[in-house]
Amino acid sequence: MERTLVIIKPDGVQRGLIGPLVTRLERRGLRIVALKMMHIGEALARQHYAVHEGKPFYEPLVEYISSGPVVLMVIEGDGVVHMVRQTVGATDPAKAAPGTIRGDFGLSIGRNLIHASDAPETGKQEVALFFEDDELLSYQRDNDRWIFEQ
Ligand code: UDP
Ligand code: MG
Secondary structure, three states, X not given: OOEEEEEEOHHHHHOOOXXXXXXXXXXXXXXXXXXXXXXXXXXXXXXXXXXXXXXOOHHHHHHHHOOOOEEXXXXXXXXXXXXXXXXXOOOOOOOOOEOEHHHHHOOEOOEOXXXXXXXXXXXHHHHHHHOOHHHOOOOOOHHHHHOOOO
């Protein structure tokens, strides 16, 4: 089953937007199978964003993501990586479409509120970086037949 890692970044937590941002994902019908808060340390931040090492925004990015508590979530289901990226919107909130999280809540690329994995393989790696297997819950929802046909 496909999984994606979502992080409500420190600005989302500081701005009191945990509820509204989780709601955006939940109301679409997406199934959250793990959720926790933590303060990402520098070493873990560097590991999570290793793909961006050497880019001009890398150091500020590491500082940003480790600057305060975050909310981490795992969302599971067919095609969730793409669907969550759609709901999150373009990386730069100034360019993100209205109706997306970044387009509706943000203004600046260095304060874009939320992270979501960019491919199924990345999702797998990122979930493993932040969660133990036994933290991922397996459950059915009674209303799934009203969200998914059949
Ligand atoms: N970022 C930035 N400046 C840039 C590009 C990216 O500050 O020019 C930050 C931004 O917080 C972004 C993160 O680095 O979310 C990771 O960049 P990526 O290109 O992977 O964007 P994402 O996958 O988060 O949309
Ligand atoms: Mg990315």
